[in-house]
Amino acid sequence: MSLISSLGVGSNLDLSGLLDKLAAAESQPLVALQKQQVSYTAKLSAYGTLQNALSTFQAAAKKLADASLFQGxxxxxxxxxxxxxxxxxxxxxxxxxxxxxxxAQAQSLAATGVADAKAAVGLGSVTIDFGTISGGTLDPVTGHYSGAAFSPDASRTAQVIVVDSSNNSLEGLRDAINKNTTLGVTASIINDGGASPYRLVLNSPTGETSSLRMAVTGDASLQSLLSHDPSAVQSLQQTTAAANAxxxxxxxxxxxxxxxxxxxxxxxxxxxxxxxxxxxxxxxDSASVETAVNAFVSAYNALQSTAAQLTKYDQEKKAGAALVGDSTLRTVQSGIRAALNTPQAGDLKVLSQVGVTFQKDGTIAFDAAKLKTALADDREAVVELFAGTGGNTGYGTQVAALVDAFIGTTGAISNAKAGVNATLKSLDTRYAATEVSVEAKVARYRAQFTQLDLLMSRMNSTTSYLTAQFDAMNASK
Structure with missing residues (x-):
């Protein structure tokens, strides 16, 4: 059997073009389904946009529902x-x-200088505790007390710094003290420019009960460097006394x-x-209340603007936005407006009494001066209007609960989104089934056209053969 390499070659007909037109005609149901998918996807996105705007509005309402906002x-x-x-x-x-x-001051103590901050200073342990220095006299030159008493702070536990081969130097002592975060003492090394310039400096926390006492055991060199008791041996020089504010x-x-x-x-x-x-x-603090009310007004107006965009109709294109005529959106808008126009039970009844008023275009305006006056006249009445008191709920509480009924897991918008998702899933199933059907039909058309092409090719071949034979017979006469 001869094969046709290109549809229409055998018959010299535009079978390929005809097949394309048939395929396009058979695909019209797919085009219609695609348009529905696009429409419902846009609607799902629109519900998401609406839900976000409502969430912002709810957050602003919850702020006003918190009575502590007004007590700041x-x-x-x-x-x-x-x-x-x-x-x-x-x-x-x-x-x-x-x-x-x-x-308030922190006590500052300075050790005798050493020539090398990395050189060994001796092994042992240093017990540091806090307390109060009383009585006695401080020598401003040596920074040592005479005749003073030290009373430990019973509320604090003494801390022990072990000096071993890992920290047996001025730098090692500094790092070991700073690592003990419970102690709260900061250590540093100052270079005073002398023959033995490196001096360990300790700073206690502030307060007169934070003076330091340091008991050293171990090598004599370590003891002579750090032993410090304001009522006895004082190896360190006090440069700043601990003091209360x-x-x-x-x-x-x-x-x-x-x-x-x-x-x-x-x-x-x-x-x-x-x-x-x-x-x-x-x-x-009235400023925080003003900010919160202004945010509430802005969120409401932003919600109205979002709703307007989602229901806009384009006269030129003769097409509407995703939620034109949507009953769920109408329910949301009418429900919120009704809630904001419902009088409250307190001394202040309506929002206009605190400067929040509805405009002709559906938005609300805010007069901050009127709110300030209301707060000055009766702050508690403003609290009750927005947050509620006793058994009464205010606008903030009511609106937050209402919005939750719209956007909660069983709310109107959640249900609407679930319905759209179910429709989209159904459309996907229908599209897949229709696509299989269309492909099968086009395949049958292709097979039929191929057979037609082959048949026409054979007939043309036969015609050419017979014509040649007749011509030969006529030529031989």
Whole structure:
């Protein structure tokens, strides 16, 4: 059997073009299914966009549902170079006269210099504990006390530094002390430029109960370098004494072991920077409330803008966005608007009383000045309006719960997305089955055209043969 290398060659007909047209006609159901898939995929994406906008709006509503937002306080120092301050929700509102007369200090001790920071200093152990130095006299030249007493701080446990072959040098001691994070002492080496320039310097935590006592056992060289007891042998030189911060708050004396002073003013943390005076003003923080309400308004307006884009109709293209006429979106919009227009049970009933008003275009506007006035007049009423009190729920709580009913696992949008996904899965199944059917039909057409081509080729060959025979017979006469 002769073979046809290209469809239509044997018959001299455009069978290949005809087959393409038949294949295109048979594929029309696939084109229709593809259009449906594109439409439902766009709808699924649109629901995702709507869900994201609702999540943002819900987060803003939850912020307003938290009563602690409205109880925040702020602390302002009139002299920030003297002190700065922060206030918690329990901050006591008022003005406070602060006089800082002394900053908290860490004790600083310096060892005798050695010629080589890497040379051995002796083996043994060093027991370091903290306490208070009282009485006696400090020699400003030697940095040694005479007649002083040392009272250990019972609340802290002494720490032992073992000096062995791994750290038997000034550098090794420095590193061993710094590695002991429980101790809280920092060690460094200073080069004073002398004949034996390398001096180990120890700095304790701040506060008068953080003076150091160091008991050394082992080699005499190690003992002579580090043994230090303010009431006895003192090998180290005190260059700075440990001290508490001292200040007055409205004339009342206050001390602190650190320069971070907590609750000298209720709910306020002060950070001292230098000695001097400052007026500390503690007031309720309305700025954070204003920011939260503004975020709520912005999130609502962004939700409205998203909804408008998802339901937009293009007159020129005669085509609508993915959610034109969508009932789920209409339910979401009407539900939220109804919730925001429902009066509350407290002294403040509606959002317009705190400066939040609906506009003709469906958005809401925010008048911050009106909110500030409401907060100044009756802060608790504003709290009840947004967060609720007692058995009442406010707008923040209600809106957050409503949105959860839309975007939760069993919510309207989740159900709508599940329905679209089910439809897309069904379309995939139908497309695959239709594609197999179309391919089978085209294959049959191809086989039939091939047979036709072969038949026509044979007939043409026969015609040519017979014509040649007749011509030969006529020529022989």
């Amino acid at each position: 306080a702020k602390a302002v120092s009139s002299a920030t170079d003297v002190l700065s301050a922060t206030a918690s929700a329990t901050g006591a509102v008022g003005n406070y006269a602060i006089d800082v007369t002394r900053l 001292a200040l007055t708050v409205n004339g009342i004396a206050v001390t602190s072991s650190t320069n971070t002073v907590q609750d000298a003013v209720q709910g306020v943390t002060m950070t001292l920077a230098k000695t001097g005076t400052s007026t500390l003003t503690v007031s309720r």
